[in-house]
Structure formats: C-alpha cells, structure tokens
Amino acid sequence: DAKTTQPPSMDCAEGRAANLPCNHSTISGNEYVYWYRQIHSQGPQYIIHGLKNNETNEMASLIITEDRKSSTLILPHATLRDTAVYYCIVRPNTNAGKSTFGDGTTLTVKP
Amino acid sequence: EAEVAQSPRYKITEKSQAVAFWCDPISGHATLYWYRQILGQGPELLVQFQDESVVDDSQLPKDRFSAERLKGVDSTLKIQPAELGDSAMYLCASSLDPKGEEAFFGQGTRLTVV
Numbered sequence: 001d002a003k004t005t006q007p008p009s010m011d012c013a014e015g016r017a018a019n020l021p022c023n024h025s026t027i028s029g030n031e032y033v034y035w036y037r038q039i040h041s042q043g044p045q046y047i048i049h050g051l052k053n054n055e056t057n058e059m060a061s062l063i064i065t066e067d068r069k070s071s072t073l074i075l076p077h078a079t080l081r082d083t084a085v086y087y088c089i090v091r092p093n094t095n096a097g098k099s100t101f102g103d104g105t106t107l108t109v110k111p
Numbered sequence: 112e113a114e115v116a117q118s119p120r121y122k123i124t125e126k127s128q129a130v131a132f133w134c135d136p137i138s139g140h141a142t143l144y145w146y147r148q149i150l151g152q153g154p155e156l157l158v159q160f161q162d163e164s165v166v167d168d169s170q171l172p173k174d175r176f177s178a179e180r181l182k183g184v185d186s187t188l189k190i191q192p193a194e195l196g197d198s199a200m201y202l203c204a205s206s207l208d209p210k211g212e213e214a215f216f217g218q219g220t221r222l223t224v225v
Contacts, residue, residue, distance in 0.1 A: 034213075043115070043202050043216030044154065087153060096206035097144040097214030098167070101153030 004088045006105045012082075014111050018075040022088030025069040033064060033071045034089040034099065037082075044087065044101075047073065051093075078109045113137045115217035117203050123223045129191035132220045136185070136205030144214065145178055145188050146202040154202055160186060193224045 005023040012018040024033065034049040048055055048062045050071075055062045061074040075082055087104040116135040124130045136143050141162050146154035157176065159167040162183040171178065175194070180186040190197055200221050204214040 041218075041221075043204070043219050045216065046213040049213070095159075096208075097142060097204045098156060098159060099154075099214070101155070103151075103153055 004090055004102055006086075006088050006102065008103065009106045009108070011108050011110055012075075012078045014080060014109050015077055018078040018082065018107055018109070020073040020075075020086050020088075020105050020107060021070065022073070023070045024088070024090045027068050027090050030092050031090045032093045033062065033068075034091065035060070035062065035073045036087045036089065036099070036101075037084040038087070038104070039081075039084040047086075049093070078107075080109050080111065083107060083109045113215075115203055115205050115215050117201075117217035117220055119220055120218065121221045121223075123225060124193050126195055126224050127192040129189065130193050130222065131187055131189045132201050132203075132222075134186045134188070134203030134217060136203070137215055139207065140205035140215075141183070141208050142206045142214075143180060143186050144204040144206075145186070146204065146216075148200040148202060148219070150199070154200075157188070190222075193222075195224050198222055198224045 032049050032051050035047040036044040038044045048057055048060050050062045064071045085104040085106050087101050089099045118133050143160040145157045147157050148154040158171045158178045160180045163180050178188045200219045202219040204216045206214040
C-alpha cells in the first residue's frame with residue numbers, strides 16, 4: 001500500500017467546515033483513497049472512499065486532485081461529535097479490512 | 112444496525128498469565144480481522160480469516176499469540192504468556208468478503224498487562 005502523510009493535529013470551530021488533507025504521492029493506478037475515523041475508545045469507522053472522482057455521502061465529501069497525489073476530506077458542518085482521529089489510507093479495493101493505518105490527524109472541534 | 116461484538120471491553124492481567132479475547136462478527140461476514148492498536152498509534156493488522164481459514168498471519172507474533180475461528184463465525188485471540196508490551200487495544204473487524212469495500216470494527220478490548 002502507498003504511504004500517506006497527514007498533519008498530526010487540526011482544530012476546527014463548531015459549525016464550520018473541516019478540511020483534512022492527505023498526501024499520497026506514490027499512489028498506484030489501482031489504489032483507492034479511503035478515510036476512516038476513530039472516536040476516543042471506539043473502533044475505527046469507515047467514512048468514504050474514492051478512486052479519482054470526487055465523492056460525497058451523508059457523512060463527508062472527498063476531493064481527489066487530478067494527479068491523485070493528494071486528497072482532502074471535508075466535513076461540511078463540523079460538530080463536537082466529529083472530534084476524532086482521522087485516518088487516510090491508500091490501498092486496492094480488493095481486501096476491505098486489510099488496511100495500513102498511519103498515525104492519522106487528530107481533529108478537535110471547538111465550541 | 113448490526114455490529115461487531117467484542118468482549119471483554121477491558122482486561123487487566125499479570126505478566127506471564129494467559130489472556131483471551133472474543134469477537135463475533137456481523138452475521139454473514141465471511142472475512143474477519145484482528146488488529147492491535149498501541150496507544151497513540153494507528154491499528155496494525157495481526158491476522159485475517161476467510162471463513163475458518165487463516166489467510167494472513169504474517170504480523171502475528173506466533174510464539175505467544177494464537178487465533179482461531181473454528182466454525183467460521185466467531186473468533187478468539189489468545190496471548191500466552193502476556194508481556195508488559197502487549198498492553199494495547201485489540202480490535203476485531205469484519206467484512207462481507209475480501210473484496211468488500213468497507214470493514215466494520217468492533218469497540219475493541221483494552222488490555223493492560225501489569
């Protein structure tokens with residue numbers, strides 16, 4: 001799996017958009033970008049994934065650059081419950097649970 | 112909503128003792144994973160099952176760790192003997208099949224070895 005780089009921490013004001021960046025400059029053509037988050041003392045939770053097109057679901061939006069070397073996870077209206085560690089993972093979509101997690105970004109949403 | 116069940120939620124054990132964790136995946140999920148997460152780090156995969164068979168245990172410390180999924184449903188991860196460095200969160204995850212797009216994680220078992 002390709003290596004990813006994320007900032008260790010970010011803050012966001014409640015109600016504002018949270019934009020979490022991820023660099024994956026060595027991504028291969030068959031690798032997808034996955035995002036998971038982990039709220040304190042819970043297991044990771046799947047958020048969204050994409051190959052090259054932007055994706056949106058009820059939780060978030062994923063913006064992938066045209067060269068696919070970086071991406072941004074957007075939480076459009078962050079709430080206090082979005083405070084968590086966010087993991088960006090790059091891997092083929094052929095093994096759902098076999099992910100190489102880095103250290104992620106700790107997002108703190110502040111009132 | 113279906114969930115991955117794990118027990119116990121917390122376990123304290125003395126070093127050199129044996130300890131076991133249990134996981135019940137979402138019904139119908141053929142693929143099951145055990146991860147270990149050291150405090151402050153991301154989870155790392157220990158073992159992957161497809162039904163009752165181990166398909167990847169390359170990161171499992173086999174001298175002290177064992178995992179089984181005898182009937183292809185629930186699974187047990189065992190450590191014997193436990194060492195201080197085994198203190199971590201042990202997470203179980205399942206997916207419908209290996210090619211599923213997402214895995215579902217349980218809440219984990221927090222192990223403290225004293």
